[in-house]
Amino acid sequence: MRNAQRYSFIPIDVALGEASFRPYLPLTLIYQQNSVITSGLLDTGASVNVLPYSVGVELGYVWEQHTTALSLTGNLAQYEARVVVLQGVVGQFEPVQLVFAWTQATNVPLILGQVNFFMEFDVCFYRSHLQFEISPKSLALE
Known part of the structure; x- marks a missing residue:
């Protein structure tokens, strides 16, 4: 993986x-002048991608101002969720736009999923070594 950064589990x-x-x-989330x-x-x-309620509030989101709702599945299906868009910074890579389902659930981790985290980054897991590598998406495979 070119320009990859390695992290530990x-x-x-x-x-x-x-x-x-x-x-x-580890990553930094940015919305307007706020960052977490x-x-x-x-x-x-x-x-x-799933954004826990408390992180959204810390970034400055106001629930009532975000009206685009979506339905989550699985153990989060019982909670309302709203679409929010913010900037994400991973390591020394350039910021990318990330779309999240901002949920009212408070007992959920921040989840990086297929839409759209794995559309922006290539990730290689080395579970037996308790490590993973990440790099910005490639335009062409080598």
């Missing part, structure tokens, strides 16, 4: 040993 519950490690990516340094769970099985 993060343990979530040390009592579970190696089974608790997850691929969390956070981390997102790389989830290839998630259809969309």
Whole structure:
């Protein structure tokens, strides 16, 4: 992977040993003049990026001002969600526009899913080494 940055998996519950490690990516989210340094769970099985309610509020979003609703599935299906667009910065890469389903759920991690995180970045997982590499999307495969 050209211009790739490597990150380590993060343990979530040390009592579970190696089974608790997850691929969390540190990133900065930017909306207007506000920014939040956070981390997102790389989830290839998630259809969309998911922004927890508290992070959206910290960025300055006001729930009532975002009226484009969408339905989430799975364990988030019971929560309302609104579409929000912001800038994301990963490592030393250029900022990219990320589209999120901003959910009212408070007990959910920030999730980086197919739309549109994995459309903007190439990711290679090395689970047996508890690491992953990430690079901006390639225009052509080598």
